[in-house]
Amino acid sequence: MKHVLVVDDDATVSEVVAGYLNRAGFDVDVASDGLTAVALAAARAPDLVVLDLMLPGMDGLEVCRRIRDGGPTPVIMLTARGDEEDRILGLEVGADDYVTKPFSPRELVLRVESVLRRTGDPAARAAPAASGLRAGPLALDPNARRVTRDGTGLSLTIREFDLLEFFLRNPGRAMSREELMRRVWGWEFGDLSTVTVHVRRLREKIEQDPARPRLISTVWGVGYRFDHPTSDEETRDGA
Structure with a gap:
């Protein structure tokens, strides 16, 4: 039974929220x-936290x-409708x-289940690759959920990892934000x-210079494209 705070x-x-999560089979603590x-999370590490932004x-x-x-x-933030800046800050802190808010409790339960599926056992994830994925300085192990750049481990959130894995599986193809939202x-x-x-x-974690990205390119009017670096680019990145 997964533990949700x-x-x-x-x-x-x-x-x-606790009632709906209990009925969905989760063990729930409330703060x-x-x-x-913070004290509850330290005493008993939750599998996921549902967290309101505005707290005393x-x-x-x-x-x-x-x-x-x-x-x-994993953390799912609860935010007031229209507070876009707060939502972006929440994503930026991980x-x-x-x-x-206001939200459907059923939708929240679905979001909880969706996030937890992506953090469960490797066998429970959608079609994990047996071998790793590589692109220039990057190496991604889908089963271990580990990413390195030039041999140094990177700390990625769940969504960042899933996004990078999707890019690595679909190099050279322009994808809209709508497609990324749907498929990732x-x-x-x-x-x-x-x-x-x-x-x-x-980009801040995988690019040599995030202001001049070479791996994740912006395709104006479309979305983004992951570009596998050429040999010369790999050499410059490693310099």
Whole structure:
């Protein structure tokens, strides 16, 4: 039974979310403030955290940072509708998904299940490759969920890893943000800025110069394309 920590200072929201998650087969703990959430996560590491951004004492961004400092725990942020800046900040500190309030508890349960599927056993993931994937300085092991650049390990969030794996499997093809959201996130609809933020964060981790990316190119009017570096580019990157 997967353990989910729900963090929200609205007792009604926490009760409803916990009830739906319990009925879906999850073991749920509830915290009403940030300090309690961090303490609960330290005492018993959750498999996933449902985390409201607006909390008393310590906001959700700081809670996310502290929980993620202890390991790659998946986090789904709850944000107020229209607070795009807060949603982007949540993604930038490592949240794997977000849901805007008011939301459907059933949708939230589906989001929880979707994120956890991507962090479960390798056999439970969709068609993992037996061998690793390589492109220039990058090496990705789908089974171990590990990425290195020039032999040095990279710390990627769940979504960043999934996005990079998808790019590596589809080099040289321009893909829209809608397609990436559908095929990587598994969403048929949503805020396309989610994709933009994750691409920017991924570039910061894999590119030699994120301001002049060579691996993930922007295709204006379309979306993005992953370009396998040429031998000369590999040499310059390794210089």
